[in-house]
Amino acid sequence: MTPTDLPLQRVQTSFERQGLMRHWGAQVERVEPGLCVLSLPYSDKVTQQQAGFHGGAMGALADIAAGYAGLTQAPAGMEVVTVEYKINFLASCQGGKLLATGRVVKAGKRVIVASAEVLHVADDGRETACAVLQQTLMAVPKTY
Template sequence: MDALSAPSALFQRIEASFLRQGMMQHLGARLLRVEAGLCEIALPYSERVTQQQGGFHGGAMGALADIAGGYAALTVAPPEAEVTTVEYKINFLAAFRDGELRATGRVARAGKRIIVTTADVVHVDANGKESACALMQQTLVPVPKTY
């Protein structure tokens, strides 16, 4: 890997935490992009993420949005901290199957004790067409890192 394609220190910090997420690993999620105040994660369609009618399960969409927002928050938290979700609210806009979901978390407000984020979840079909899937707002708090 050359210097231009090497992951940033911020990406590496978020990736180290992301790889400890057993659920995200089990579901096959991938960390796509990390910037200060932003994180994008992809979740491919598989039998692990479906509901009884074959579409992406709302729980999988919620988990993806929660993780994207959480890692966006972690980018603005102190280096010795992790973050934990206090609450989130999600609106499901449409159901999809096949392709993949992409959640982009963004920090709306970063305080010392509370961080508020949003996440947009879109469905990407085999042709690359994006369609709105869900919207989430979340409140997180920094917590001590225990690993």
């Protein structure tokens, strides 16, 4: 096993190539086989007109967290791409940060089904569920 075969290293290497996540200040918090947790701090880069986290930012974070959970289950030398996802927004939140926890529901031979929960963590530590996502992923050859 090489270092890039380890789930955290595999995810971190791919994550660092994502300009959007770098621009927004997102970070990888935790990676295990079938699981990935990402964080996104509140800033004016990720808000909508009423100063809450933008749904697009929540959707992107959830998609990527679930996708990286799926990547930990994909064969060596492969990446994953999202085929589709469905998201439900549960609450609008300001300040603090978002935590997206992606989990593999089922890793099949051709597709991987994953889900993600997005929690808002306020500056005082209070947590609020703000979105849930389900997605389908497909493994594709890694091209970098």
